[in-house]
Amino acid sequence: MILQALKEYYDRKAADPDSGIAPEGWENKEIRFVITLDEKGNALLLEDTEEIVNKKKRSRAFLVPQAVKRANAIASNLLWDNPEYALGVVLKGKATRVGEQFAEFKARIASLHLDDDEGVAAVTAFLNKEDPADNLNKFGDIWKRVLDSGGNIAFRLNGDAGLVCNRPAVKRAVTDSLAAATKDIRCLITGNTDVLANLHPAIKGVWGAQTVGGNIVSYNAGAFESFGKEQGANASIGQSAAFAYTTALNQLLGKDSAQRLQVGDASTVFWSEKNTRFEEQFSLFFNEPAKDDPNRNVQAVKALLESPKTGAQPVAQENAGKFYVLGLSPNAARISIRFWIAAPLAEMMDQIRQHFRDLEIVCAPYEQPVFSLFRLLVCTAPLGKAENIPPNLEGELMRAILEGLPYPAALLNAVIRRIKVEHDVTQIRAALIKACINRNDRFKKKTQQEELAVSLDPNNMNIGYRLGRLFAVLEKIQEEANPGINATIRDRYYAAASSAPVTVFGRLMTLKNHHLAKLENIGRRVNLERLVGEIVDGIMDFPAHLSLDDQGRFAVGYYHQRQDFFAAKDKQD
Numbered sequence: 001m002i003l004q005a006l007k008e009y010y011d012r013k014a015a016d017p018d019s020g021i022a023p024e025g026w027e028n029k030e031i032r033f034v035i036t037l038d039e040k041g042n043a044l045l046l047e048d049t050e051e052i053v054n055k056k057k058r059s060r061a062f063l064v065p066q067a068v069k070r071a072n073a074i075a076s077n078l079l080w081d082n083p084e085y086a087l088g089v090v091l092k093g094k095a096t097r098v099g100e101q102f103a104e105f106k107a108r109i110a111s112l113h114l115d116d117d118e119g120v121a122a123v124t125a126f127l128n129k130e131d132p133a134d135n136l137n138k139f140g141d142i143w144k145r146v147l148d149s150g151g152n153i154a155f156r157l158n159g160d161a162g163l164v165c166n167r168p169a170v171k172r173a174v175t176d177s178l179a180a181a182t183k184d185i186r187c188l189i190t191g192n193t194d195v196l197a198n199l200h201p202a203i204k205g206v207w208g209a210q211t212v213g214g215n216i217v218s219y220n221a222g223a224f225e226s227f228g229k230e231q232g233a234n235a236s237i238g239q240s241a242a243f244a245y246t247t248a249l250n251q252l253l254g255k256d257s258a259q260r261l262q263v264g265d266a267s268t269v270f271w272s273e274k275n276t277r278f279e280e281q282f283s284l285f286f287n288e289p290a291k292d293d294p295n296r297n298v299q300a301v302k303a304l305l306e307s308p309k310t311g312a313q314p315v316a317q318e319n320a321g322k323f324y325v326l327g328l329s330p331n332a333a334r335i336s337i338r339f340w341i342a343a344p345l346a347e348m349m350d351q352i353r354q355h356f357r358d359l360e361i362v363c364a365p366y367e368q369p370v371f372s373l374f375r376l377l378v379c380t381a382p383l384g385k386a387e388n389i390p391p392n393l394e395g396e397l398m399r400a401i402l403e404g405l406p407y408p409a410a411l412l413n414a415v416i417r418r419i420k421v422e423h424d425v426t427q428i429r430a431a432l433i434k435a436c437i438n439r440n441d442r443f444k445k446k447t448q449q450e451e452l453a454v455s456l457d458p459n460n461m462n463i464g465y466r467l468g469r470l471f472a473v474l475e476k477i478q479e480e481a482n483p484g485i486n487a488t489i490r491d492r493y494y495a496a497a498s499s500a501p502v503t504v505f506g507r508l509m510t511l512k513n514h515h516l517a518k519l520e521n522i523g524r525r526v527n528l529e530r531l532v533g534e535i536v537d538g539i540m541d542f543p544a545h546l547s548l549d550d551q552g553r554f555a556v557g558y559y560h561q562r563q564d565f566f567a568a569k570d571k572q573d
Contacts, residue, residue: 002340003189003217003237005324006245009271013248021251024243025174027066027201028251030059031080031163032151035136038158039118041125046139046146058255062154064165065174066243069199076105078112078174079123079165080154083146089133091150112173119157119164126155178239187238189245194238198231201246205253205260206267209330216335217242253328261287263373264386264394266327266338272345273321282323285352286373301356301370304349323348325402327395339395341402351404358435362455362563363427371428373397379428380414382421390414406443412436416551420495430559433552440549452553456560458534463543464498464550467505468557470535471497474508476565477528481515498554501542 013019022028036045049060065078074097076085083089088102106127114120126132136143146153155164164170181195202213219231226234252259252269260269261283270282284300323345327338343351356370363369373394374386381388396408415429415436434452441451450460460466475488489508496504512532519525546554 001342002326002337003241003245005271005273005322005342006248007189007241008273009252009324010244010248012275013251014244022063022066022247024240025066025178026063027247028061029064029067029080029152031062031064031154032059032149033142033146033153034156034163035126035153036156036158037122037126039122041122041127041129043126043135043139044158046136046142048142048145050151059151062163062166064154064163065170066201069202074100074104076101076108078108079120079163079170080152081105082150083153084150086153087133087136089147091147112170114169114173117167117169119155119160119167120170122157123155123164181239183238185236185238187241188236189241190238192238192240194240196233197237197239197242198233200237200242201250203246203249203253203328203335205250205255205257206328206330206335207262208265209335210333214330214333214335216337218334220333258283261373263327263398264377264389265391266329266394266398268325268327268398270323270325272323276345278323278345278349285356288372288374289368297372298368298370304353305356321345325398327398338392339399341399343402348402351402354404355401355435358439359431360454361427361431361434362560362567364563364566367427371431375428376432379426379432380411380418382418400439406440407436412440412548412552416498416548416555419555420498423491423494425555425559425562427559430556434556437549437552437556452556453560456564460557461538462550462553462557463539464546464553465557466535466539467497467501467542467546468554468559469561470505470532471508471554472558472561472565473528473531473535474512476562477512477515477519480524480528481518498546498551500545502544505542 010021013021014023020028032048032050034045034047034049035043036047038044050057051060052058062080064080067077068075080086082091084091084093084098085101085105088098090098093101106124109120109124109127112120115124126135129135136146145151156162157164157167160167183193183195185194185196186192187194200215200217203216204211204213206214217235217237219225219234225231249269251257252271253267254260257269259271259279259282260267262268263286270279272279281300284297285304287297289295289297321344322342325339325341327340329336329338341348359371360369377389377394377397378384378386380393390410393408393410393414397411399405400407412433415432419425419429438451450457450462452465453460456469457465471489471494475490478488479485489511493504493508497508516525516529519528
């Protein structure tokens with residue numbers, strides 16, 4: 001299903017001349033250095049294509065014949081490669097092996113039988129000189145960069161705009177070689193006869209994976225093979241389909257791709273079955289907002305939430321087909337599938353809309369009402385560091401959002417644990433707890449518990465919620481009785497009050513009386529005491545323990561009550 005969906009995505013992009021996706025047998029590759037030759041093979045110019053893009057150094061990308069997979073074998077790319085292959089310069093390898101690599105590079109060009117092509121003839125003449133590298137010493141500093149970096153090298157004929165490998169004769173030769181191959185298997189992806197893809201092209205761009213790339217489909221040990229078949233013969237996928245799905249995935253994972261996001265350690269890509277604007281908008285719902293346009297994400301979410309009322313859908317849903325989300329993570333030389341979600345586009349939009357409704361919570365005017373996936377996850381991690389996020393949590397959360405499932409139980413547990421340790425009920429933590437509890441109750445169709453509201457709900461009689469409100473009021477009384485106090489009861493008693501109320505609330509109620517006695521404003525004293533009475537009305541005993549869900553309700557009740565105090569103060573001001 002995954003490979004088939006990627007193949008279909010490639011076909012859709014290949015049909016669009018403006019997509020920039022590489023045709024079969026080719027790839028977009030960063031080429032650091034370009035040597036310009038005259039017709040006799042003399043080097044006229046050595047160009048360094050590296051430039052600063054988004055504050056990072058990047059080499060210019062060119063369309064070149066697809067790279068070979070060589071591991072430890074000697075195999076050359078066509079008309080481009082590293083300096084050891086393309087020039088016979090010893091950088092890291094042994095001189096004997098580099099000589100063999102250089103010979104293979106020239107043999108690969110000779111196999112084209114294109115001596116009548118001016119560009120190919122110029123490259124051949126240059127490579128057949130006694131020592132091609134000696135002809136490049138005159139370029140001084142740039143030649144030194146070639147030796148230091150070992151970056152890829154390609155050739156251009158003087159007067160041509162493109163590389164020699166892009167000349168029409170070379171393109172025809174590449175196409176003819178693909179067509180001439182014997183089609184001897186039935187492809188599992190397309191159902192058509194094709195040439196067996198014994199080794200699939202490498203997938204690059206997965207965060208944390210090897211720089212040379214990895215594979216989703218590979219058989220590199222006898223334990224993975226069956227019935228005497230070796231490598232790719234164990235899964236008969238044709239070269240055309242293998243090229244299509246890997247090219248599509250590499251484009252989605254590319255540095256400039258707008259269809260990827262990083263969710264924890266999972267590199268996540270997404271695409272639709274048919275062309276829709278939702279492909280461009282999806283990342284706005286989950287990524288961190290851009291520094292140059294921090295409100296763009298908020299506006300996108302707002303448009304999504306309001307679309308059922310306004311009738312203005314962010315995308316045309318009719319016949320939009322399915323939407324796909326794929327999470328990948330590295331595993332040695334392989335790429336692991338962390339999660340795979342496929343659903344009708346309209347359904348997925350509904351699930352995302354529900355996710356943000358579940359997270360809605362009262363906040364200060366200066367606070368952002370929309371949270372990225374990274375912020376949701378990192379607020380549960382010790383020290384607020386991404387590396388402390390449990391490895392599987394991001395995939396489980398993404399699946400829950402897009403499939404409308406309860407949020408992972410570990411998420412609620414983690415955020416409550418962080419609050420107890422740090423004594424800090426932030427906006428995002430309160431929103432996440434509210435979402436976890438409401439979604440879980442809704443999924444299990446519980447009726448005995450009322451949904452947690454967006455803002456303060458005086459009618460919510462849940463014991464955990466009421467005690468959270470009470471704790472906030474007691475803290476407020478302490479703060480007003482002792483202006484400028486450095487540490488409040490929250491710093492000392494929150495963990496115990498939220499999990500074992502009976503152990504601390506008796507003492508806190510006694511302290512409350514002492515704090516109220518210090519208040520000079522009698523009206524304020526009466527109002528606060530009345531609020532305490534309203535909250536505890538009907539509570540006969542403080543419970544010995546609160547369940548995990550009620551500990552969450554405690555946190556939300558506390559947060560709601562604190563926000564209500566701030567709102568009341570703003571009105572007074």
